[in-house]
Amino acid sequence: MSDNSKSSINYLIKSTEKLLKRFNEQKGIIDAYIKKEREWKKHKLVQANEIKKLEKVNSKLTKVIKSYEQ
DSSP: OHHHHHHHHHHHHHHHHHHHHHHHHHHHHHHHHHHHHHHHHHHHHHHHHHHHHHHHHHHHHHHHHHHOOO
């Protein structure tokens, strides 16, 4: 093998290693974002369910109060 082909192969290896490192960094960032997004959606769903429960309790209490007022 000539020196030129060896340097080309070394350049390709180094470039590939840089790309893989960058890919893994980006993958970590994306994975962290996805995890936060899932936690946010889960929290939002829990809050929505809690609001629905409280609205039902509120409507029941309102009916009871109206029945006592009459």
